[in-house]
Amino acid sequence: MLTSLFPNVDWEKMWEATYETLYMTSISTVVTFILGLAIGVILFLTSPNQLWANKIVNFLTGSIVNIFRSIPFIVLIILLIPFTKFLLGTIRGANAALPALIIGAAPFYARMVLIALREIDKGVIEAARSMGAKSSTIIWKVLIPESLPALISGITVTAVALVGYTAMAGIIGAGGLGNLAFLDGFQRNRQDVTLMATILILVVVFIIQWIGDTITTKTDKR
Amino acid sequence: MIQLQNITKKYKTANGELTAVKDVNLSINKGEIFGIIGYSGAGKSTMIRLLNGLEKPTSGTVKVNNQEFSAISGQKLRDARQKVSMIFQHFNLLWSRTVAENIAFPLEIAGVPKAQRDARVKELIALVGLEGRDTAYPSQLSGGQKQRVGIARALANNPEVLLCDEATSALDPETTDAILDLLVDINERLGLTIVLITHEMHVIRKICHRVAVMEAGEVVESGEVLQVFQAPQADITKKFVSQITDTKETQETVAQLKAHYPTGQLIKLVFVGEKTEQPVISQLVKKFDVEVSIVHGNISQTKNGPYGTLIVQVDGSHENVSAALNYLNTVEVQTEVIVNVD
Numbered sequence: 368m369l370t371s372l373f374p375n376v377d378w379e380k381m382w383e384a385t386y387e388t389l390y391m392t393s394i395s396t397v398v399t400f401i402l403g404l405a406i407g408v409i410l411f412l413t414s415p416n417q418l419w420a421n422k423i424v425n426f427l428t429g430s431i432v433n434i435f436r437s438i439p440f441i442v443l444i445i446l447l448i449p450f451t452k453f454l455l456g457t458i459r460g461a462n463a464a465l466p467a468l469i470i471g472a473a474p475f476y477a478r479m480v481l482i483a484l485r486e487i488d489k490g491v492i493e494a495a496r497s498m499g500a501k502s503s504t505i506i507w508k509v510l511i512p513e514s515l516p517a518l519i520s521g522i523t524v525t526a527v528a529l530v531g532y533t534a535m536a537g538i539i540g541a542g543g544l545g546n547l548a549f550l551d552g553f554q555r556n557r558q559d560v561t562l563m564a565t566i567l568i569l570v571v572v573f574i575i576q577w578i579g580d581t582i583t584t585k586t587d588k589r
Numbered sequence: 590m591i592q593l594q595n596i597t598k599k600y601k602t603a604n605g606e607l608t609a610v611k612d613v614n615l616s617i618n619k620g621e622i623f624g625i626i627g628y629s630g631a632g633k634s635t636m637i638r639l640l641n642g643l644e645k646p647t648s649g650t651v652k653v654n655n656q657e658f659s660a661i662s663g664q665k666l667r668d669a670r671q672k673v674s675m676i677f678q679h680f681n682l683l684w685s686r687t688v689a690e691n692i693a694f695p696l697e698i699a700g701v702p703k704a705q706r707d708a709r710v711k712e713l714i715a716l717v718g719l720e721g722r723d724t725a726y727p728s729q730l731s732g733g734q735k736q737r738v739g740i741a742r743a744l745a746n747n748p749e750v751l752l753c754d755e756a757t758s759a760l761d762p763e764t765t766d767a768i769l770d771l772l773v774d775i776n777e778r779l780g781l782t783i784v785l786i787t788h789e790m791h792v793i794r795k796i797c798h799r800v801a802v803m804e805a806g807e808v809v810e811s812g813e814v815l816q817v818f819q820a821p822q823a824d825i826t827k828k829f830v831s832q833i834t835d836t837k838e839t840q841e842t843v844a845q846l847k848a849h850y851p852t853g854q855l856i857k858l859v860f861v862g863e864k865t866e867q868p869v870i871s872q873l874v875k876k877f878d879v880e881v882s883i884v885h886g887n888i889s890q891t892k893n894g895p896y897g898t899l900i901v902q903v904d905g906s907h908e909n910v911s912a913a914l915n916y917l918n919t920v921e922v923q924t925e926v927i928v929n930v931d
Contacts, residue, residue, distance in 0.1 A: 490677055494682075497643060499666075499669075499699070504698055512685040
C-alpha cells in the first residue's frame with residue numbers, strides 16, 4: 368500500500384536521511400544544552416545584584432548572545448563555512464553542520480536559561496548563602512534543580528527549532544530529511560517524497576515534544 | 590554573644606543615598622530571645638542581615654559568636670555562617686527537594702558524610718514534630734509545616750544563633766503560636782540565642798526577653814519586654830504596646846462606656862508583674878466609700894511576667910473618689926483617668 372501511495376520514495380534513502388536528521392539534532396541539542404546553560408548561568412550571575420555582579424562581563428556576554436541570535440540561520444551557515452572547514456577539514460556531511468547548528472542555537476537557549484533562572488525565588492538563593500554555600504554549590508544545588516522544568520521545556524523548544532535548522536543545513540550538503548525533500552522532492556518534482564519527508568519530520572518533532580513534556584512534568588514538584 | 594557598635598548602613602539608590610540603619614549600638618546576650626520590632630522600612634530587615642554578613646555595614650563593627658562578621662569574607666565567612674543560621678518569612682525551601690533533602694542541604698554544604706547526615710535529619714524531623722513527612726515535597730505542606738522544615742534546616746549544623754526574619758508573619762494566629770512555642774522550646778532546650786524581627790507586638794510579648802524598637806533606621810528604645818510594656822517612652826513604642834492593650838474593640842467599648850456611665854470616673858489601671866496578684870479592687874471598696882464596677886479587663890503573659898490592664902468605673906462623692914485615686918497611686922499601680930465625667 369505504501370508503495371502505491373508513495374511510488375517514488377526510496378525507503379533506504381528515506382531512513383538514512385531520518386537517521387542523519389536525528390544524529391544532527393541529538394548531538395547539537397546535547398552540546399547546545401551544555402553551552403547554553405553555561406552562558407545562561409554566566410549571564411544570570413553577572414547581572415546586577417547577583418553573586419558575581421559584573422557590568423563588563425555581563426555586557427560582553429549579552430552582546431555576543433544577541434549578535435549570534437540575530438543572524439538568520441541560513442546566513443550563519445555561510446558565514447561559518449571557513450570556520451567549519453578549519454575545524455573539520457570539510458564542509459560536507461552531517462558533522463559539518465554541527466558547528467553552525469550549535470552556534471546558532473546556544474545563544475537562543477542561553478536566553479531561555481536566563482529567563483528560567485530569573486524565575487527562581489531570590490529568597491532561596493539568600494537562604495543558601497545564609498547557610499554558607501559556595502557559588503558552585505548554589506549553581507549545582509540551587510539554580511539548576513530549582514529551574515529544571517523551565518530548563519527542560521526550553522531545551523525542548525530549542526531541539527524542535529534545531530530540527531528545522533538541520534533542514535536548512537541541507538544546503539551545505541549535510542544530508543537529512545530537509546535535504547532529501549529539497550533535492551529529491553522539490554527539484555525532481557516528486558511530491559510524494561516531500562510529503563513523506565514532512566511526515567517523518569513531524570513524527571520526530573512530536574516525539575521530541577512528548578519526551579520534553581513528560582520530563583518537565585516529572586521534575587516539577589511545585 | 591552579639592555586639593553591634595556604631596552600625597550605619599547606607600544604600601545607593603537611583604534617588605540618592607538611603608540610610609537604612611543609623612548609628613545603632615546593641616548587645617545581645619547568650620541564650621536570650623531578643624526581638625527587634627518596627628514597621629516595614631524601619632531598617633530591621635537590614636539589621637538582621639548584618640548579623641550573618643548577608644549585608645555589610647557602611648561603618649561600625651558586627652561581632653557575632655566571636656566572629657567579626659563585618660570584617661571577614663570568603664571561606665571564613667561561609668564557615669562562620671554555619672553557626673549563625675536563619676529562618677525566613679516565606680520559608681525559602683527548595684521546592685525540588687523533599688523535606689528530608691531540604692533539611693540535609695546545610696549538612697551537605699558543611700561536608701557531613703551521608704550516613705551521619707541521614708541520622709541527623711531523622712533527629713531534626715523528630716525535634717520539629719514532622720515525623721512521617723520526610724518524603725513529602727514543600728508544595729504538599731501547610732505554612733506551619735514549611736516553617737518547621739525551615740527551623741529544622743536552620744538547626745542542622747548546631748548553630749549558636751538563630752535569626753528569624755518575620756518568621757511568623759505569613760502564618761495564621763494559631764500556627765504562629767505553635768511556631769513561637771517551638772522557638773521557645775528550642776531556646777530552652779538547646780540554649781540557642783534567638784534574634785527575631787517582627788512588626789507584631791504579640792510576638793514580642795509572647796516569647797522575647799528583651800526588645801529593641803526601630804524607627805527610620807534608629808533604635809529608639811530598648812530594654813526588658815515588661816519594662817517597655819509598662820513604661821513605653823517613644824511614641825512608636827506606645828503605638829506598638831497599644832496593639833496588645835487597646836485594640837479597636839477596646840476603644841469602641843470605652844466610647845460606649847462614656848454613654849453608659851454618666852457619673853463617676855473611668856480609670857484605666859495597668860498592672861505589671863506580681864502586682865497583678867494584689868487584691869487592689871476589693872481593698873478599694875473596703876477602704877473607701879465608693880462603688881467600683883469593672884467594665885473591661887485584659888491580661889497578657891510576657892516572658893518576664895504578666896501584664897494587665899483593667900478599666901473600672903469609680904463612683905461616689907468627690908472626696909472619696911480622690912482618696913481612692915491617691916490610694917491606687919500608693920500601691921504602685923499605674924492609673925490613668927480616661928473619662929472625667931465631672
